[in-house]
Amino acid sequence: MTSHLLEARGIHTYYGASHILHGVDFSVRPGETVGLMGRNGMGKTTLLRSLLGLTRPRHGEVRIAGADMTQAAPYAIARRGVAYVPEGRGIFPNLSVRENLVMAARAGSGGRRDWTFERVMQTFPRLAQRLRHGGAQLSGGEQQMLTIGRALMTNPDLLILDEATEGLAPKISREIWGIINQIKQAGIAAVIVDKNFAAVSAVADRIVILVKGATVYEGASAELRAQPELHVKYLGV
Amino acid sequence: MDTNTFLIQVLNGIQYGLLLFLVASGLTLILGIMGIINLAHGSFYMVGAYLAFSLAQHFGSLWLAMAGGVVIAVAIGLLLEWLLISKLYHRDHLYQVLLTYGLILIFEELRSVVFGDDVHGVAIPEMLRASIPLTETLSYPVYRLWMSAVCIVLAIGMYLLIQKTRLGMTIRAGAANREMVQSLGININLLYRLVFALGVALAAFAGMIAAPVASVFPGMGNQVLIVCFVVVVIGGIGSVKGAMLAAILIGLVDTFGKVLTLQIGGVQLLPELSGMMIYVLMAAVLLARPQGLFGKGG
Known part of the structure; x- marks a missing residue:
């Protein structure tokens, strides 16, 4: 099925002896926004890391834009158009804001250069004022913006956001969701891991819920919104 | 000590410091950025010197020997990183110390087999053989000035590479978060191979000059x-x-430790204890700043 941008089949991932993912199937179509939800410790981050080649699945297959990337190095996976905004942000604190962005700049698939430094500056005016600051001097929200901006500098087809709004003030959080919406409008596919069901379901086309390393629900956001009993059962909200 | 002698010692100290910088800069990059304790780094300095000695005989020119020597040094660096060092990134420092100490023994043995255990000399190239007269009795060799100039040029080049280029940004980013650098589509293994080879080449070049x-x-x-x-x-x-500043400091302290005389309470301290001076300096710096002059955090 080459219509999928990302397609994972039967992913089994272990941390040492503990079996975290039990045969997860997960796919993203071009331009699609997928919300990945579940309580803490259900395997969301592990699934993302398995897709990104950062934690090797023991069984299963990961295909990106049609190519088998199951054994590929993380940098090769990124080069196929996947950008990662990790939990805890992962900015480079020893680099300036400008350097954090510039070092990541790269043409996307097919040589696309939609996201230039200037466009990232327009999208994140807060960062534009702080270009010379060190990454570590930024507030949590600014660091998050920097990480998203840095990911956009790689001109990705798919953006993977792990807990992008965690620990942020509501106002900053709303700003981040606004940016995620802009990214969706720009046609970039996204996988969003977040605990805020209202916000995720508002932006996501589809939602996948993991419980104990297995998919228990997969369907359109609107459908899940109409089933509040499932929220209680799977998400504890 | 008169002014001229003092000036000459300052020049000597700085020149020695700059030379140390070439070796130490690679060492600090490999340790700070790649997290590898490379005891074999001094061996690369020796390899450079022996390359200069043997290639200069072969080519009849130290210039050609240096050019060829740098190419060989880069090749050695790439090969060693690929073959051995790359296996050590996720290992404890103890493994790194053991392996790189093993490399010292291997390099020394190879040197002994190929070149023997004698001391050899390398001629200063014709065009730099002159001396600049300072007074009727004192002069300073042009070759030493040339050495310092080359070291300064290389230091500036390294500074620009690391602070101003995207390659440099990526290298620094790798020191902070290796995984994240990879997830941005950068082949960090290749990058580290290049950093290691650069370090080897700098140390070997220092040995050559x-x-x-x-x-x-x-x-x-x-x-x-x-x-x-x-x-x-x-x-x-x-x-x-930090390596630059420390190297110059060490160069001066070591040089002046050998020429100054200091007597306290009838005990001759300098130059008798000159060999200790750099360690005294290190202890003093560490007391004030345990992370070093430009070190990050505690």
Whole structure:
């Protein structure tokens, strides 16, 4: 099925002896926004890391834009158009804001250069004022913006956001969701891991819920919104 | 000590410091950025000196020997990183110390087999053989000035590479978060291979340019290695800027420790204890700044 941008089949991932993912199937179509939800410790981050080649699945297959990337190095996976905004942000604190962005700049698939430094500056005016600051001097929200901006500098087809709004003030959080919406409008596919069901379901086309390393629900956001009993059962909200 | 002698010693100290910087900068990058304790770094200095000695005989020109030597040094660096060092990134420092100490023994043995255990000299190239007269009795060799100039040019080049280029940004980013650098689509293994080769080339080049003034002898690498670790510790691990400052400091302290005389309470301290001076300096710096002059955090 080459219509999928990302397609994972039967992913089994272990941390040492503990079996975290039990045969997860997960796919993203071009331009699609997928919300990945579940309580803490259900395997969301592990699934993302398995897709990104950062934690090797023991069984299963990961295909990106049609190519088998199951054994590929993380940098090769990124080069196929996947950008990662990790939990805890992962900015480079020893680099300036400008350097954090510039070092990541790269043409996307097919040589696309939609996201230039200037466009990232327009999208994140807060960062534009702080270009010379060190990454570590930024507030949590600014660091998050920097990480998203840095990911956009790689001109990705798919953006993977792990807990992008965690620990942020509501106002900053709303700003981040606004940016995620802009990214969706720009046609970039996204996988969003977040605990805020209202916000995720508002932006996501589809939602996948993991419980104990297995998919228990997969369907359109609107459908899940109409089933509040499932929220209680799977998400504890 | 009169002004001229003083000036000459300052020049000597700075020149020695700059030479140390070439070796120490690679050491600090490999330690600070790649997290590898490379005891064999001094061996690369020795390899450079012996390459200069043998290639200069072969080509009849130290210039050609240096050019060829740098190419060989880069090749050695790439090969060693690929074959051995790359296996050590996720290992404990103890493994790194064991392996790189093993490399010292191998390099020394190879040197002994190929070149023997004699001390060799390398001639200063014709065009730099002159001396600049300072007074009727004192003069300063042009070759030493040339050495310093080359070291300064290389230091500026390294500064620009690391601070101003995207390659440099990526290298620094790798020191902070390896995984994240990879997830941005950068092949960090290749990057580190290049950094290692650059470090080897710098150390070997230092050995090459030092060969005509310091001669070429067994164990010369280990002597340099210890001083360079002192430079790295004083400067702050991973800081090229710190390595520069510390190297000059060490160069001057070591040089003046040997020429000054100091007597306290009837006990002759200098130059008798000159060998201790750089370690005293290191202890003093570490007392005030345990992370080194430009080190990051505690």
